[in-house]
Amino acid sequence: MGALTIWHNPRCSKSRETLALLRGRGLAPELRLYLQDPPDAQELRAALSALGLPAAGLLRRREKRLRELGLGPDSPEPALIAAMAENPILIERPVVFSGARAAIGRPPEAVLSIL
Numbered sequence: 001m002g003a004l005t006i007w008h009n010p011r012c013s014k015s016r017e018t019l020a021l022l023r024g025r026g027l028a029p030e031l032r033l034y035l036q037d038p039p040d041a042q043e044l045r046a047a048l049s050a051l052g053l054p055a056a057g058l059l060r061r062r063e064k065r066l067r068e069l070g071l072g073p074d075s076p077e078p079a080l081i082a083a084m085a086e087n088p089i090l091i092e093r094p095v096v097f098s099g100a101r102a103a104i105g106r107p108p109e110a111v112l113s114i115l
Helices: 013-024 041-051 064-068 077-086 108-114
Strands: 004-007 030-032 095-098 101-104
Touching: 004 013, 013 108, 041 077, 041 095, 041 101, 095 108, 101 108
Parallel strands: 004 030
Antiparallel strands: 004 095, 095 101
């Protein structure tokens, strides 16, 4: 298995639950506090590829910042990726990466499919 990494926000209950689930299985994922260390556009494109999702699939649609930017799920892909890179609060959390695969931990058990 490749490196196990979680884009983590310790203030998010789903992120904490996903991390606890992984640790409960004896796994020690690398933590990336993505709000402090945001992924750039290239990393976001790679994450979307690993997830098999369009940019809108990684977007926190109810986030106030999205409306402030005048964007929504139907906005062009490059605009959404750029917005997430500049405003990491827009990125759905948590995202778990295992090698070339990734899953969003909503619900937390969803990440088990990539382990």
